Amino acid sequence: QSALTQPASVSGSPGQSITISCIGTRSDVGGHRYVSWYQQHPGKAPKLLIYDGTNRPSGVSDRFSGSTSGNTASLTISGLQAEDEADYYCRSYTSSTFHVTFGGGTKLTVL
Amino acid sequence: QVQLQESGPGLVKPSETLSLTCTVSGDSISGYFWTWIRQPPGKGLEWIGDIYYTGNTNYSPPLKGRVTISVDTSKNQFSLKLSSVTAADTAVYFCARENREGGLDYWGQGILVTASS
Numbered sequence: 001q002s003a004l005t006q007p008a009s010v011s012g013s014p015g016q017s018i019t020i021s022c023i024g025t026r027s028d029v030g031g032h033r034y035v036s037w038y039q040q041h042p043g044k045a046p047k048l049l050i051y052d053g054t055n056r057p058s059g060v061s062d063r064f065s066g067s068t069s070g071n072t073a074s075l076t077i078s079g080l081q082a083e084d085e086a087d088y089y090c091r092s093y094t095s096s097t098f099h100v101t102f103g104g105g106t107k108l109t110v111l
Numbered sequence: 112q113v114q115l116q117e118s119g120p121g122l123v124k125p126s127e128t129l130s131l132t133c134t135v136s137g138d139s140i141s142g143y144f145w146t147w148i149r150q151p152p153g154k155g156l157e158w159i160g161d162i163y164y165t166g167n168t169n170y171s172p173p174l175k176g177r178v179t180i181s182v183d184t185s186k187n188q189f190s191l192k193l194s195s196v197t198a199a200d201t202a203v204y205f206c207a208r209e210n211r212e213g214g215l216d217y218w219g220q221g222i223l224v225t226a227s228s
Contacts, residue, residue: 034213045205045221046156051214089156091215098169100158
């Protein structure tokens with residue numbers, strides 16, 4: 001059972017925007033800014049999309065954005081494209097122990 | 112360009128020890144945290160543990176007691192040992208680097224390890 005809760009699936013049409021939530025507690029997501037998001041295509045290693053809750057690494061499209069509010073982190077993908085169809089994971093850690101947890105993952109389907 | 116490559120046996124017998132090595136190229140292992148993550152077939156990502164280049168470790172509570180992560184700065188490698196494996200340990204095992212802002216910015220391609228007799 002994941003300590004971070006994500007919806008199992010989301011879907012959207014090309015060009016639309018979708019948001020994936022990642023619900024934690026004040027001990028992890030709500031306690032610091034170190035939330036990161038990853039995209040994983042089938043058979044591939046995950047790719048870093050967002051770190052520090054809101055920052056994008058160089059080379060990641062600005063269609064991907066992150067935000068945090070209270071105990072919830074969110075990933076928004078705007079202008080959906082077929083290539084965005086993948087699994088998405090959030091990651092955080094518990095402030096007191098530095099134990100890392102991943103969300104259970106969200107499967108994005110582009111209709 | 113930083114690259115990570117996992118290596119080790121793809122088949123481990125139940126009750127034996129799984130041993131994997133991650134070789135880092137393109138940058139020094141010094142100055143960073145390095146982590147092991149696994150993904151059972153058809154399931155999500157699971158954090159196994161991480162190690163700072165100085166050797167300080169942090170392990171997932173469910174696996175603590177069976178896991179040992181070590182680092183060899185002279186070889187630019189870090190390693191994973193998981194003892195007393197069962198079928199539940201069958202997974203793709205990834206190694207990754209944690210950047211200074213807490214994101215896992217470089218990953219190995221992953222290696223499938225099957226626990227079976």
